[in-house]
Structure formats: structure tokens, C-alpha cells
Amino acid sequence: MKTILYFLSPYKKLCAFTLLAMILDVAGALLIPRLTADMINIGVTSGNMDYIFQKGLLMILISLAAGGSAILGSYFCARLSANMGKDMRNALYDKSLSFSARDFEQFTTGSMITRTLSDVNVVQQAVVWCIQMVLPVPVMCVLGIIMAFSTDAGMGLLLLGVTALVLALAALVTKKAAFIFQRLQWFLDQMNTVVRESLTGVRVIRAFNKEPFQEQRMRKTFQDYARSAISVNRLFAGLDCFAFLAINFSVVGIIWLGGNRVGQGHMQIGDITAVTEYAILILFYILMAQMVILLLPRAHVCLGRIQAVLHQEPEILDPSQALREPFSQDPREPVAVFEEVSLRFPQADGDTLSHLSFACRRGETTAIIGGTGSGKSTIGKLLLRFLDPTQGRILFRGVPLTQLTQKQLRRRIAYVPQKAWLFSGTIADNLRHGKPRASREEMERALEVSQSHFVNSLPQGLQSPVSQGGANFSGGQKQRLSIARALMKKADLYIFDDSFSALDFKTDAALRKALAKELPFAAVLIIAQRISTIQNASCIIVLDQGRIAGIGTHSQLMESCEIYRDILRSQTKGGENRHVGNRI
Amino acid sequence: MSETGYETAFGLGEDGQAPANALSTLRRLWRSADDQHGKLFIVLFCVIAYTLLSVLGPLYSAHVVDLLWEGIKASLSRGQVFHVAWDYGGLEILLLFSLYGGAWIFYTLMSFLMASFAEQLSLRLRTQISEKLNRLPLSLYDRTKTGDILSRATNDLDKMSEALQTGLLKLFTAAGMITGSLIMMFQFHLGLTLIFLAFMALSLILTRIFSQKTLRCAAKRQQSVGVLTGLVEEAYTGRSVIKAFHREEESAAQLHQATQELAQASQKADFLINAINPAIRLVNRLGQVGIALLAGKLLIDGALTVGRFQAFFQYVYQAAEPLTEAAYMINSMQSALACVERTYRLLDEEEMSPEPAHPVVPSSSQGRIVFEKVAFGYAPERLLMKNISFTAEKGQKIAIVGSTGAGKTTLVNLLMRFYEIRKGRILLDGTDIRLMTRAQLRSHFGMVLQDTWLFQGTIAENIAYGRPNATREEIIAAARAARIDFFIRTLPKGYDTLLSDSEESISAGQRQLLTIARVFLYDPAVLILDEATSSVDTRTEMEISAAMKALMENRTSFVIAHRLSTIVDADLILLMEKGDIIEQGTHQQLLSKNGAYASLYYSQFS
Structure with missing residues (x-):
């Protein structure tokens, strides 16, 4: 609720107008039957047509005013919800940018997308419904009962009683329905899961002859869902029928009691129509609100998910006072140094990385090799400060990362991520991410070094369109383009996170040769799975379950490191080592 | 699923599709509900009784009000106070109440009867779908998106039942109310009724104009939603790149632009959708003013009694609401029919060829497999495989290599009879596989695929899937x-850990190991490993392959691998290209042949 108010607060005026329009609309709805009743009263008593015309004119005016304000109210409401949705989405996205990798991963990409798009939409929708269907209810009840009392105290009491009764029942049903609805939603999800499972796993299911089993599972979820849906329908039918009954009771009660009151001279015959109409209006509004209130729990869940993102404290913050030019100017100073760095995720039993110490120097290539889950990609994330270590510290050109702003740090690092990801636009747009005002020559040079010769053969060359994620290029092409993008940047440190895996051996080799020539003064960090990719590195670090299992050159490791030899053997089975041995 | 998910979440899924053949779909739907026909007849009877009573209600209430008014006027002229009494008015009011009460009883009865009708109908259709899914050929799954079939079973039927x-x-x-009320209104007064009809026509025209405009605005909004969705997906997936290249500000600006555009588009669309009701209400109210004016004059002239004045207004309400909603109701019925039609189309899909009438049961499971001049194509005139022949002896390791799209997986699918061959034959231990039931055939095979499919259940249940x-x-x-036992033991619930789709605590490699354990327990005669180790690293792969080797002992195995290093020890290597086997033999034979295989093999080292 606080969050909703927070997002509404910039639009106080708009909110006030929306409410005002709504109240006018409700008042208009109640005044029309009042005037109709007056007409009847005049018609049966004085027989003055002029009065009737006067009342008719008034009715038209009120109809126009009420209708106009209702339409205006729809406009305000649409505007309010559109702006609120926009602000929420912007806030969510802006917040997400401040997250560390760990902050973000705890929500997962898919869930963040849902939160930004459909959760916001559900909340928006709920706000609209509340404004249009729930908020008018108290106004309608109060005004309607006041109007009834102003007609006749007896009528007022009657209406008060009926309203209270229906409200109480509606509250009861809502409470019960909220629970059933939750269960229904769960069964619906379950149904989706099981059917999806049967479709995606069709090969396995058939291979294991499990068709009857899977059919049974589907049938059960279908039955559960149907049973639950039917109970929801029955609940609604019950409420609906009760409201029907209440209206009938009120109409008959009003005629009986009204007849007496008219007989006693407390009210006029036409007033019976008016009060009947009030009763119907009140009940109708309550029923409408009822439907909406049942949908609110879902909106509440969505709102909670949005709040969770907005309230998440970013783990990594820039220092409050960062030096302008803090870096060591000594060219012999290592570009990056790990000092006894350990990383452990919360709730994890063991360290993901444990006691890592090494340095990346200018003009040298440092390589990290290890199996899946050995923690090698995490090293890149630590260097870019997507994550902070739990122990130890990392220095960049002599300065601890925590004393730098994230921008200061990342401006000096060029990064090729494990999953090559390009943005929709053109190839040139993507390359300019590395250097905003790059010239054509610079771009062509980067493409050349990254072995992206295929760009030249594209009809539109640098201006060739790139679809989302780079889906219109092959895995190897994407990797080479994202390497080119990184090369556009003049950096002290170049990180290649498993960036050569989709390349064939020939391109891999040519690329590395070109890289060595292109980056003579920078430090290079290559994270890889293939030994052939890294065996010429100045320093190879073998990671095994987060620990350094060996460090040194290829030949040193061949001597001393069992795991390194294992990896090599696994990649060159069949005694073909000689092919690997004679590399560049 | 994701795109359609957003669509429905955005409330923009209302596709105004019309059914292709409404009448025959309706007839078929009627047959599908044949177990509920009795219920429907009772409902129909209730509807008739209910409308009759509801239409009679205002008529009788007119009589009661007039009676009371006469009494009141008479008492007033005598200077007395009027009271409703049993013999004056009371009985009539009670009768009115029982009239309404009767309508209420029928209404309640039909509401409760109908509460289960639609859901039972969908349950029946869903059950038919679940049976159908097992009889559909695999080729249908290959050419249809999962989300499409999924929505036949879930969304479409949900829409229908709603x-x-x-x-x-x-x-x-x-239908009953409109006819009944109009008849009564005409009886009351022609002029009043004509005014009513004129304004109704006006509001119907208004609805039409509105809905056309709304459609256009909704389409525009959908477009903005599409743009924003693309942008958000891209930005979140590529966020490490955005941050690494410190492009946070540019990216935020781009996103804000898109949300701004969406806000503008949805403001318009929402306004139109929200405003239609008040606009129609306004027209109806103006109509009521017209009616009230004329009725007031009639009242003065004595041509209309108080009771009939009131009753006429009740008819106006009774007829106006369904009339304004008619267009919407017909629309939603139409799209419901369109949904059911799609479901029926799925139910009508061609099924797999029937099982042989007298299936042959192979004597003992050896695992010798022969492909004899096998040809295959999804369509008979466009063959993908023209002539495949090879023999896998019992216990041999057969490796299938080739580039993507060469037909490696298809070959395996033919073997397991997921697809039907067009020419030639496949023999398992000397028996044509088409002479066995599919279940018999498949009970000889165990499969580990690149796609690590596990079902929602515990780890133990998943491993024991085949047994x-x-x-x-x-x-x-x-x-x-x-080699997954250790990992399973580190989980808090061990073997009873529930696996669900979104399980993130289990990596792809670990899921793969679970599917391998599943085959270990199944203990088949023939093993199929389709890129089975592609999601584990080389060192783990080496560890697994030791266990695999033990598993392959005395079993025929087919291995599709993307790393040539894992298959050099195969007894037979099949090199495939464009659907056919271009070279076959052992590693050494093929290398000495110095052909396509040799150049492929050396290319990884050059």
C-alpha cells in the first residue's frame, strides 16, 4: 500500500480530480431516480406539465454532468495508471542497474522480466479497478442511505439494514474465495507444468514406455483444476443468488413499508420508485466491487514482488569519496592483483573461490583453466566488481577496488562475456559500445583483429542489422563480434571469459596471434576450457573446485600438476598429443 | 509461452477471432457434452420459467402499486391514515413476493447447475487431449511449438469455459428478457417503447464506433508492449555487457523512452475501454429522461397509472442491460467457439499407424541391429535419407558423427520408431521392428539426450522412472x-528432494547425471547417447565415460558426440552428411582412407 501511495504521490492533483469525478458520477446516478420520483409526485398530484418539464431539464443537465464527469474520470484514471506504470517500470529498471551480479541473480533474469512487464501491469490494472469499482462503493452506500433518510426515516433504516447485511456477506465470501482462488491458481500452474512436461519430454516418455503414467498425471491435474474451478463457480453463484434474493426482499419491503409511510403522509407515492432504485444501485455496486476484490490478492503478490526489487539494498556501492586519479602511474605495477581472495555465497556450504593469489601484468597473458563449476568465470566477475570477495582484496593498478567508483574501474577494463550477447541495432552500433565516437577505420581494424572477416561479405557491411541478442549470427560470429566490441575499447586489462569456445581451432589460433600483436602493452586474462587456447600464456592458473591446483607455464604444469595433465588427456584422447604440442 | 504469457497478462489477448465453421463446431460441442444433456434441458426449462416470472413481476407490481395508491387516495380523501393490511394490499404484496421468489428459485437452480457444466465439458476435452497426445506421431511435436499445443489444453479451454x-x-x-420485456412495453405504450428503441439503437451505434476505435488503439498499445518487451529482455539478459561497458545511463534512457511510449499508447487505449460504459449509460439516461417526460404527461392526462409508470421503467432496465451487452456476449461466444475449434483441430490430427495385430515378441534381447536400404522423409516425395545401410553387432559401440542437420538424431529416431521409415527395413535381432509393438521395441532401448528432461517429482522417482x-x-x-550419489546426499532432503521446472540449485551437468542414472537403473540392451555429455566439462566427462564404459559392456550403443576425442575407440563410426552415411568404418580405417573423416579429424588440430 505504501508503495502504491509512493507512486501515486507525484500525481496528487490527478488523484483528486479522479476522485471528484467519481463522486459526481455516483451522485448523478442517485439523483436521476430522485427526479423521476418527483415527476411521478407532480404528475399524480398537481398535474402541472411545466414542473415536469423543469424536472426533465434538470434531469438532462444532471445526466450530462454525471456522464461527463464519468467519462472525464475514465480519462484521469487511464492517465494515472499509465503514468504510474511507467514510473514503476523505470524505477525497477534503474534499480536493477545498481545491482551486483549476486543481487540480480537472486531474482533471476526471467523473473525480473516478469516483474518489470506483467507484474507492473497487474498492479496498474488493480489500481484502475479499485478506483473505478471499489472506491465508489462506500460513496454509493453513504450517499444512497442519506438520500433514503432524507426521503423518509423508515426507508433509510430499511436500506441501512439491507446494505449492512449484504456487505457482511460479501466480506465473508471474499475471505473464503481468496483461499479458493489461491488454490485454483496453484492447480492452474500445476496443470501447465505437467502438460508442458509431457510435451517437452515426449521422447523420453516414449522411450521409457511411460505414456500411461504421464496420461495419469495429466488427468489428475485436470480433475483437480476442474473440481477447484467448480467450487469457485458455486461460490459465485451463491453470492449472486443471495444478492438476487436481497433485491427481491428489499423491493417487497419497500412497497409494503412505503405503502404505509405514504398512507401516513410521511412520503409521496413516487418516492417508492426512488428508494427501490437506491437499493438496486447499492447492491449492484457492492456486487461489482466483490468481483474486483477477489482479484486483488493476485495484485498484492505482484506488488510484493515489485517491492522486493525496489527494497533490495545493492550490495556493491561506490565509495562516498573517490579520488579523481588514484591509479599508480608506474608501468611495472601489475594491472590487477588478487590477494588471498575467497568468495562464498550465502547459504553455501563451501567456498566458491578460496584463497586465490595471483597478478596480471602488462604485456603478459594470464590464463585460467578448469572444469565447469570450478569457479573460473567468477574471477572475471570479481575483477569487474560485479561481485565483491568475502575475504581478501583485489587491487587494480595498485588501488583496492573498493576505493574506486565502478565507472572508474570498468572504463579501464574490456570484457568479453562467456555468453556472447549483442544488442539489437547495427554491427556499428554494437562496436560503438566500446568507443562511442569510433571512426570507420577503427571499427574495421577491430573486426580484422577479431577475425570477423564475414562482416565484409555482408551486403550492408558495418550497417548490417543485429537482432536481439545477436540471434541472426552464429555462435562463432557472435563471439568474434563481441571480441571486436571489446577491442574497440582502450583498456589496461582485457578479459576473455571462455570467449573462444565456439570458434574452430583454426580461427582460434589466428585470433590469438592477432591479439598478441594488437595488445602489446595491456594485461590479458583468458578464461578457457581448452588447453590449446591457453598453453602459450605467460602464466596458467589451474582451478579445481575454487582452489588453485597449479600455477605456472604449460611445461611447468605438465611436470607438476596432475589435474592439468588430466585435462589435457581428456582433450586429446587417442594419443594425438603431438598435434597439440606443436602450437604457435 | 513467454510472449503469449505477456500478452494475456497485458489483457491484450482478446483476439476477436471468429470460428471458421461455427455451426458444425457448435454441433460437435453439443455432442461432446452429451453426458450433460439432461442437465442442459433442466436449465433450459429454468430459463423459460425464470424469464416468464421476471417479465410478469413488474406487471403485477404495477397492479399492487396502483391498488395501494387507490387505497391511499381513498383514505386521504376520507382524512384517514392508510395502512397495508392483509385484506388490503398485504395478500397482493405477498403474491408479488412469491412471484419474485419463484423467479429466484429458478435462477438459483440454473446458476448452480451451470456452475459445473463448462468445467466438466473442458475436463472431458482435456482428458481427450491427454489421450490424444500419446497417439500423435513425434513429427507433429517437432513441427509444432510446445506453447501452441500447451495453450490448446490450457488457455483455449479456459477461455471457452469462462x-x-x-x-x-x-x-x-x-434472449428471453428482451423479447418478454419488449412485448410488455409495447402493450403498455407504443410511444414510450419507440423512444426506448430509438435510444437503444443510438447506444448500439455508439458501441460500434467505440469498439472500432478501441481495436486500433489496442493494436498500437500492443506494438509498444512488443518494443518494451524486446528491450527489457535484451537489457536484463545482457546486463553484464551494459555494466562492463558502463552504458547504464544510455540503456536507462532508452528504456524510459519505451515506457513513455507505452504509457501514451495505453493511456489512449485504456481511456477508450473505460469510457465506453459511462458513454452508453449517458445515452441510456437521456433516453430515460425522454421516457419520463412523456410518461409524466401521460400520468397527468390519466392515460398511465402510477404503477404502470413504475413498471415500465422496470422493463426499461430489464431490456436495456442485455441489449447493450449483446454485442459483447456474441463476441465472446464467437471467440470461445474459435478456441474450441482449435482444440478439435488438435484432436483431429492424424495419429500414428496402428500397432501390428499379432506382434512378434523377439525371443531374447541381444541388441543386434541392421539397417537395410532405409529411406526416410517427412513427406514421401522429399526424402531426407535415401539409402542407409549398416550393421551394429551385439555389444558394439557405434559412433555417429557429422555436422548439425546431417541427420544424426533422425537416424536414432528411426531406430526407436519415433518416425516411420519410407523404404527398406530395420531389424532388431532379426525381427523387423514394425512387427513389434512400439512398447516392446522401446523396452530394449535406453536413452540419454542433450536435453535433460526430468519430471516434477523427487530425485528418487526420477531415477526410477523406467522401473x-x-x-x-x-x-x-x-x-x-x-557419480551423482555424493551430490544428492549433500541436498537437505537427499533422494527425496523435489525437482521442479525452475529448480536452480541443480546445474545442467547434474541434471544430465540424473538422466544417466535413470538409464543405469533401466538396464536396456541398446544404449543411445545423443550428445549426452555436452553439458559437462571434459574432465567430468572423462570420469563419467569410465562408468559409461562399464554400462556399455555387453550392450550395443549408439553415440552421437560433438567431441571427436570421445569416439575414437568406437567399433563403427558412421560419418553422416545431408542425411546419408558417406563413410563408415573404424577410426583407423577411416583415417587411412584419408577422406572426409580424416580431414574432419585433423581440422581440430591444424
Whole structure:
């Protein structure tokens, strides 16, 4: 609720107008039957047509005013919800940018997308419904009962009683329905899961002859869902029928009691129509609100998910006072140094990385090799400060990362991520991410070094369109383009996170040769799975379950490191080592 | 699923599709509901009784009010106070109450009867779908998106039951109410009724204009939603790149631009959608003013009594609401029919060829497989494989290599009879596989695929998938053989850990190991490993392959691998290209041949 108010607060005026329009609309709805009743009263008593015309004119005016304000109210409401949705989405996205990798991963990409798009939409929708269907209810009840009392105290009491009764029942049903609805939603999800499972796993299911089993599972979820849906329908039918009954009771009660009151001279015959109409209006509004209130729990869940993102404290913050030019100017100073760095995720039993110490120097290539889950990609994330270590510290050109702003740090690092990801636009747009005002020559040079010769053969060359994620290029092409993008940047440190895996051996080799020539003064960090990719590195670090299992050159490791030899053997089975041995 | 998910979440899924053949779909739907026909007839009777009573109600209430008014006027002229008494008015009011009460009883009866109608109908259709899914050929799954079939079973039928649930009853009663009320209104006064009809026509025209405009605005909004969705997906997926290249500000600006555009588009669309109701209400109210004016004059002239004045207004309400909703109801019924039509189309899909009438049961499971001049194509005139012949002896390791799209997986699918061959034959231990039932054939095979499919259940249940009655010891032994036992034990609930789709605590590699354990326990004669180790690293792969080797002992195995290093020891290597085997032999034979295989093999080192 606080969050909703927070997002509404910039639009106080708009909110006030929306409410005002709504109240006018409700008042208009109640005044029309009042005037109709007056007409009847005049018609049966004085027989003055002029009065009737006067009342008719008034009715038209009120109809126009009420209708106009209702339409205006729809406009305000649409505007309010559109702006609120926009602000929420912007806030969510802006917040997400401040997250560390760990902050973000705890929500997962898919869930963040849902939160930004459909959760916001559900909340928006709920706000609209509340404004249009729930908020008018108290106004309608109060005004309607006041109007009834102003007609006749007896009528007022009657209406008060009926309203209270229906409200109480509606509250009861809502409470019960909220629970059933939750269960229904769960069964619906379950149904989706099981059917999806049967479709995606069709090969396995058939291979294991499990068709009857899977059919049974589907049938059960279908039955559960149907049973639950039917109970929801029955609940609604019950409420609906009760409201029907209440209206009938009120109409008959009003005629009986009204007849007496008219007989006693407390009210006029036409007033019976008016009060009947009030009763119907009140009940109708309550029923409408009822439907909406049942949908609110879902909106509440969505709102909670949005709040969770907005309230998440970013783990990594820039220092409050960062030096302008803090870096060591000594060219012999290592570009990056790990000092006894350990990383452990919360709730994890063991360290993901444990006691890592090494340095990346200018003009040298440092390589990290290890199996899946050995923690090698995490090293890149630590260097870019997507994550902070739990122990130890990392220095960049002599300065601890925590004393730098994230921008200061990342401006000096060029990064090729494990999953090559390009943005929709053109190839040139993507390359300019590395250097905003790059010239054509610079771009062509980067493409050349990254072995992206295929760009030249594209009809539109640098201006060739790139679809989302780079889906219109092959895995190897994407990797080479994202390497080119990184090369556009003049950096002290170049990180290649498993960036050569989709390349064939020939391109891999040519690329590395070109890289060595292109980056003579920078430090290079290559994270890889293939030994052939890294065996010429100045320093190879073998990671095994987060620990350094060996460090040194290829030949040193061949001597001393069992795991390194294992990896090599696994990649060159069949005694073909000689092919690997004679590399560049 | 994701795109359609957003669509429905955005409330923009209302595709105004019309059914291709409404009448025949309706007839078929009627047959599908044949177990509920009795219920429907009772409902129909209730509808008729209910509308009759509801239409009679105002007429009688007019009589009661007039009676009271006469009494009141008479008492007033005598200077007395009027009271409703049993013999004056009371009995009539009670009668009026029982009239309404009767309508209420029928209404309640039909509401409760209909509460289960639509859901039972969808349950029936869903059950038919679940049976159908098992009889559909695999080729259908290959050419249809998962999300499409999924929505036949879930969304489409949900839409149908939602529309039928409230719509059917409303449609029935609306038809009755409109006719009944109009008849009564004409009886009351022609002029008043004509005014009413004129304004109704006006509001119907208004609805039409509005809905056309709304459609256009909604389409525009959908477009903005599409743009924003693309941008958000891209930005979140590529966020490490955005941050690494410190492009946070540019990216935020781009996103804000898109949300701004969406806000503008949805403001317009929402306004139109929200405003239509008040606009129609306004027209109806103006109509009521017209009616009230004329009725007031009639009242003065004595041509209309107070009771009939009131009753006429009740008819106006009774007829106006269903009339304004008619267009909407017909629309939703139409799209419901379109949904059911799609479901029926799925139910009508061609099924797999029937099982042989007298299936041959191969004597003992050896695992010798022969492909004899096999040809295959999804369509008979466009063959993908023209002539495949090879023999896999019992216990041999057969490796299938080739580039993507060469037909490696298709070959395996033919073997397991997921697809039907067009020419030639495939023999398992000397028996044509088409002479066995599919279940018999497949019970000889165990499969590990690149796609690590597990179902929602515990780890133990998943490992025991092929042998549900396996003991816990056997399950653990299988897990140990697949080198996943240790990991499972580190989980808080161990073997009873529930696996769900979104399980993130289990990596792709670990999921793969679970599927391997599943095959270990199944203990088949023939093993199929389709890129089975592609999601584990080389060193783990080496560890697994030791266990695999033990598993392959005395079993025929087919291995599709993307790393040539894992298949050099195969007894037979099949090199495939464009659907056919271009070279076959052992590693050494093929290398000495110095052909396509040799150049492929050396290319990884050059």
C-alpha cells in the first residue's frame, strides 16, 4: 500500500480530480431516480406539465454532468495508471542497474522480466479497478442511505439494514474465495507444468514406455483444476443468488413499508420508485466491487514482488569519496592483483573461490583453466566488481577496488562475456559500445583483429542489422563480434571469459596471434576450457573446485600438476598429443 | 509461452477471432457434452420459467402499486391514515413476493447447475487431449511449438469455459428478457417503447464506433508492449555487457523512452475501454429522461397509472442491460467457439499407424541391429535419407558423427520408431521392428539426450522412472554408478528432494547425471547417447565415460558426440552428411582412407 501511495504521490492533483469525478458520477446516478420520483409526485398530484418539464431539464443537465464527469474520470484514471506504470517500470529498471551480479541473480533474469512487464501491469490494472469499482462503493452506500433518510426515516433504516447485511456477506465470501482462488491458481500452474512436461519430454516418455503414467498425471491435474474451478463457480453463484434474493426482499419491503409511510403522509407515492432504485444501485455496486476484490490478492503478490526489487539494498556501492586519479602511474605495477581472495555465497556450504593469489601484468597473458563449476568465470566477475570477495582484496593498478567508483574501474577494463550477447541495432552500433565516437577505420581494424572477416561479405557491411541478442549470427560470429566490441575499447586489462569456445581451432589460433600483436602493452586474462587456447600464456592458473591446483607455464604444469595433465588427456584422447604440442 | 504469457497478462489477448465453421463446431460441442444433456434441458426449462416470472413481476407490481395508491387516495380523501393490511394490499404484496421468489428459485437452480457444466465439458476435452497426445506421431511435436499445443489444453479451454460459464446463461436469459420485456412495453405504450428503441439503437451505434476505435488503439498499445518487451529482455539478459561497458545511463534512457511510449499508447487505449460504459449509460439516461417526460404527461392526462409508470421503467432496465451487452456476449461466444475449434483441430490430427495385430515378441534381447536400404522423409516425395545401410553387432559401440542437420538424431529416431521409415527395413535381432509393438521395441532401448528432461517429482522417482518398483538400494546404486550419489546426499532432503521446472540449485551437468542414472537403473540392451555429455566439462566427462564404459559392456550403443576425442575407440563410426552415411568404418580405417573423416579429424588440430 505504501508503495502504491509512493507512486501515486507525484500525481496528487490527478488523484483528486479522479476522485471528484467519481463522486459526481455516483451522485448523478442517485439523483436521476430522485427526479423521476418527483415527476411521478407532480404528475399524480398537481398535474402541472411545466414542473415536469423543469424536472426533465434538470434531469438532462444532471445526466450530462454525471456522464461527463464519468467519462472525464475514465480519462484521469487511464492517465494515472499509465503514468504510474511507467514510473514503476523505470524505477525497477534503474534499480536493477545498481545491482551486483549476486543481487540480480537472486531474482533471476526471467523473473525480473516478469516483474518489470506483467507484474507492473497487474498492479496498474488493480489500481484502475479499485478506483473505478471499489472506491465508489462506500460513496454509493453513504450517499444512497442519506438520500433514503432524507426521503423518509423508515426507508433509510430499511436500506441501512439491507446494505449492512449484504456487505457482511460479501466480506465473508471474499475471505473464503481468496483461499479458493489461491488454490485454483496453484492447480492452474500445476496443470501447465505437467502438460508442458509431457510435451517437452515426449521422447523420453516414449522411450521409457511411460505414456500411461504421464496420461495419469495429466488427468489428475485436470480433475483437480476442474473440481477447484467448480467450487469457485458455486461460490459465485451463491453470492449472486443471495444478492438476487436481497433485491427481491428489499423491493417487497419497500412497497409494503412505503405503502404505509405514504398512507401516513410521511412520503409521496413516487418516492417508492426512488428508494427501490437506491437499493438496486447499492447492491449492484457492492456486487461489482466483490468481483474486483477477489482479484486483488493476485495484485498484492505482484506488488510484493515489485517491492522486493525496489527494497533490495545493492550490495556493491561506490565509495562516498573517490579520488579523481588514484591509479599508480608506474608501468611495472601489475594491472590487477588478487590477494588471498575467497568468495562464498550465502547459504553455501563451501567456498566458491578460496584463497586465490595471483597478478596480471602488462604485456603478459594470464590464463585460467578448469572444469565447469570450478569457479573460473567468477574471477572475471570479481575483477569487474560485479561481485565483491568475502575475504581478501583485489587491487587494480595498485588501488583496492573498493576505493574506486565502478565507472572508474570498468572504463579501464574490456570484457568479453562467456555468453556472447549483442544488442539489437547495427554491427556499428554494437562496436560503438566500446568507443562511442569510433571512426570507420577503427571499427574495421577491430573486426580484422577479431577475425570477423564475414562482416565484409555482408551486403550492408558495418550497417548490417543485429537482432536481439545477436540471434541472426552464429555462435562463432557472435563471439568474434563481441571480441571486436571489446577491442574497440582502450583498456589496461582485457578479459576473455571462455570467449573462444565456439570458434574452430583454426580461427582460434589466428585470433590469438592477432591479439598478441594488437595488445602489446595491456594485461590479458583468458578464461578457457581448452588447453590449446591457453598453453602459450605467460602464466596458467589451474582451478579445481575454487582452489588453485597449479600455477605456472604449460611445461611447468605438465611436470607438476596432475589435474592439468588430466585435462589435457581428456582433450586429446587417442594419443594425438603431438598435434597439440606443436602450437604457435 | 513467454510472449503469449505477456500478452494475456497485458489483457491484450482478446483476439476477436471468429470460428471458421461455427455451426458444425457448435454441433460437435453439443455432442461432446452429451453426458450433460439432461442437465442442459433442466436449465433450459429454468430459463423459460425464470424469464416468464421476471417479465410478469413488474406487471403485477404495477397492479399492487396502483391498488395501494387507490387505497391511499381513498383514505386521504376520507382524512384517514392508510395502512397495508392483509385484506388490503398485504395478500397482493405477498403474491408479488412469491412471484419474485419463484423467479429466484429458478435462477438459483440454473446458476448452480451451470456452475459445473463448462468445467466438466473442458475436463472431458482435456482428458481427450491427454489421450490424444500419446497417439500423435513425434513429427507433429517437432513441427509444432510446445506453447501452441500447451495453450490448446490450457488457455483455449479456459477461455471457452469462462465464456460458456457466464455467457451461456446470460445469452439464454437475455434472449428471453428482451423479447418478454419488449412485448410488455409495447402493450403498455407504443410511444414510450419507440423512444426506448430509438435510444437503444443510438447506444448500439455508439458501441460500434467505440469498439472500432478501441481495436486500433489496442493494436498500437500492443506494438509498444512488443518494443518494451524486446528491450527489457535484451537489457536484463545482457546486463553484464551494459555494466562492463558502463552504458547504464544510455540503456536507462532508452528504456524510459519505451515506457513513455507505452504509457501514451495505453493511456489512449485504456481511456477508450473505460469510457465506453459511462458513454452508453449517458445515452441510456437521456433516453430515460425522454421516457419520463412523456410518461409524466401521460400520468397527468390519466392515460398511465402510477404503477404502470413504475413498471415500465422496470422493463426499461430489464431490456436495456442485455441489449447493450449483446454485442459483447456474441463476441465472446464467437471467440470461445474459435478456441474450441482449435482444440478439435488438435484432436483431429492424424495419429500414428496402428500397432501390428499379432506382434512378434523377439525371443531374447541381444541388441543386434541392421539397417537395410532405409529411406526416410517427412513427406514421401522429399526424402531426407535415401539409402542407409549398416550393421551394429551385439555389444558394439557405434559412433555417429557429422555436422548439425546431417541427420544424426533422425537416424536414432528411426531406430526407436519415433518416425516411420519410407523404404527398406530395420531389424532388431532379426525381427523387423514394425512387427513389434512400439512398447516392446522401446523396452530394449535406453536413452540419454542433450536435453535433460526430468519430471516434477523427487530425485528418487526420477531415477526410477523406467522401473518404478526399484528399491531404494537399486536407486542409490544407479546414482553411484552415474557419480551423482555424493551430490544428492549433500541436498537437505537427499533422494527425496523435489525437482521442479525452475529448480536452480541443480546445474545442467547434474541434471544430465540424473538422466544417466535413470538409464543405469533401466538396464536396456541398446544404449543411445545423443550428445549426452555436452553439458559437462571434459574432465567430468572423462570420469563419467569410465562408468559409461562399464554400462556399455555387453550392450550395443549408439553415440552421437560433438567431441571427436570421445569416439575414437568406437567399433563403427558412421560419418553422416545431408542425411546419408558417406563413410563408415573404424577410426583407423577411416583415417587411412584419408577422406572426409580424416580431414574432419585433423581440422581440430591444424
